[in-house]
Amino acid sequence: MKRLPQSLEQLGAGRATYELRDGQTIELDLDEARTATEAEIRAAHGLDEPTAVPVMRNGRLLGTVPGDFHPMGFDSLDPLYDPRPHDFREENGVWIAHNSLGPGDLAAVPGFIPAEDESHQNGQ
Incomplete structure (x- = not known):
């Protein structure tokens, strides 16, 4: 918010x-x-919860996270990834993933659903 x-x-x-x-x-x-x-x-307040919020990087859709996602308010699913304050920033209703986040880091975010085009997994 x-x-x-x-x-x-x-x-x-x-x-x-x-x-x-x-x-x-x-x-x-x-x-x-x-x-x-x-x-x-x-x-x-009786407002509908957005079902998914896009996660983007360099203009590409990486996937989505739940509508109540908070970049520092989750427990990582992977002990090798700890969320850091700069990992995600909100911009115009989407989350922008930092360039340092790899596919394993994103997969450690609870509720992250990768986009069907998984070219981000090849570092692109």
Whole structure:
């Protein structure tokens, strides 16, 4: 979720508007925004969960991750891969994978589904 600029009224009320991964916006209490995951917020406010979010690198689709994916909020499926803060960045509703991530690293992300074109596995 991305926090949008706050109005004076929101500031006084302890609220802010957030943009969700799929582009929807929602006004939230700041405490709720700090403590709840996007999936919990969607459930509490009756918003549909996006089923999958694309993972891209250099303009290529590598695969998808679940809608509630958080780059530092998962346990790796592989003991040889530990998530690092720079591994993924969110940009325009998609996750951009860092060039240092190989196919094994991506496969260690719970819920990652590789794209049908698996050319990324050959380092391309």
